[in-house]
Amino acid sequence: MSITLNDYLALSTILFAIGMFGAVRRKNLLMLFFSTEIMLNAVNIGMAAISKFHGDLTGQMFAFFIVAIAASEVAIGLGLLILWFKRHNTLNLDSLQKMEG
Amino acid sequence: MFEVVAFYLFAFLTIVMFSITVLTKNALYALSSLAAGMIFISAFFFLLNADFLGVVQIIVYTGAVMALYAFGMMFFDSISDIDETIANPKLAFFLTGIVAVIVVMIFMAPVIGANVTAHYPVGMAANLYGTIDGNIQDVGVVLFTKYLVPFEVAAVMLLVAMIGGIILAGKKMDISITQMDDYDVPAQDHHKTDSEIEKDIK
Numbered sequence: 001m002s003i004t005l006n007d008y009l010a011l012s013t014i015l016f017a018i019g020m021f022g023a024v025r026r027k028n029l030l031m032l033f034f035s036t037e038i039m040l041n042a043v044n045i046g047m048a049a050i051s052k053f054h055g056d057l058t059g060q061m062f063a064f065f066i067v068a069i070a071a072s073e074v075a076i077g078l079g080l081l082i083l084w085f086k087r088h089n090t091l092n093l094d095s096l097q098k099m100e101g
Numbered sequence: 102m103f104e105v106v107a108f109y110l111f112a113f114l115t116i117v118m119f120s121i122t123v124l125t126k127n128a129l130y131a132l133s134s135l136a137a138g139m140i141f142i143s144a145f146f147f148l149l150n151a152d153f154l155g156v157v158q159i160i161v162y163t164g165a166v167m168a169l170y171a172f173g174m175m176f177f178d179s180i181s182d183i184d185e186t187i188a189n190p191k192l193a194f195f196l197t198g199i200v201a202v203i204v205v206m207i208f209m210a211p212v213i214g215a216n217v218t219a220h221y222p223v224g225m226a227a228n229l230y231g232t233i234d235g236n237i238q239d240v241g242v243v244l245f246t247k248y249l250v251p252f253e254v255a256a257v258m259l260l261v262a263m264i265g266g267i268i269l270a271g272k273k274m275d276i277s278i279t280q281m282d283d284y285d286v287p288a289q290d291h292h293k294t295d296s297e298i299e300k301d302i303k
Contacts, residue, residue, distance in 0.1 A: 001105060003148075011112050013204055016201065017201035024197055028128070034122055034132075048151045048154055049145075055222050057221040057225070060240060063151075078170070078173040079267075
């Protein structure tokens with residue numbers, strides 16, 4: 001009994017579903033960012049697993065670039081979130097419905 | 102055998118931690134469990150012989166991203182609960198299930214269908230340049246030959262993100278509200294937070 005590629009892909013899918021569930025279910029904007037991080041990490045596991053079981057390094061390269069994109073997404077997103085909170089005093093997703101030009 | 106035990110242990114821990122993140126109402130619990138889940142995920146990278154990716158995972162996610170969230174949360178009123186009522190709760194489960202099935206199909210289709218040949222096989226650094234055989238050497242060779250341009254673009258993107266984050270979050274940072282007198286604090290044109298109401302009562 002050993003761990004195969006399908007086990008890793010199944011785990012990756014479960015984690016992605018957890019993140020997706022959070023993104024659909026939660027109304028806190030901070031939780032939305034956390035869910036995005038979970039989904040990105042789930043994909044990273046799949047990339048690294050395919051990279052190992054096919055003996056190719058390309059999967060790891062893409063995982064690196066996903067990490068870089070996630071880091072810059074957090075920097076910009078958190079800045080926007082702070083700006084939004086200063087203006088509206090809430091992190092509720094429903095408050096985004098009125099943009100007020 | 103060790104790999105099997107480690108895989109199932111860390112799979113269980115990761116799923117539990119991320120479930121806590123998604124389901125809890127407390128933002129601080131969510132942040133802590135997310136950081137723990139990130140550490141546990143790096144264990145998978147070490148299991149998959151992607152040592153450098155595991156180290157980057159710990160440094161970037163737990164070191165930088167989680168610290169950024171922790172500092173960002175100091176700006177937020179993170180204790181107050183947000184009304185999470187959703188008009189149709191079954192819809193979320195349904196949509197999530199559908200999306201998960203689609204993701205499984207997307208992942209499985211090319212893996213089963215094609216015989217993938219390795220363009221950049223593991224151990225190429227040792228073959229090409231006679232260095233020590235290791236993941237970090239391989240990553241270095243591939244990253245600075247084939248993926249050099251995306252690497253530089255990613256560097257520029259990180260710089261842009263840093264400047265953007267500073268500009269967005271840093272507005273009016275030169276005014277210190279804590280050192281002002283009460284009547285100098287700029288009036289806010291929306292409803293007050295709990296702490297302000299408490300101050301008014303006193």
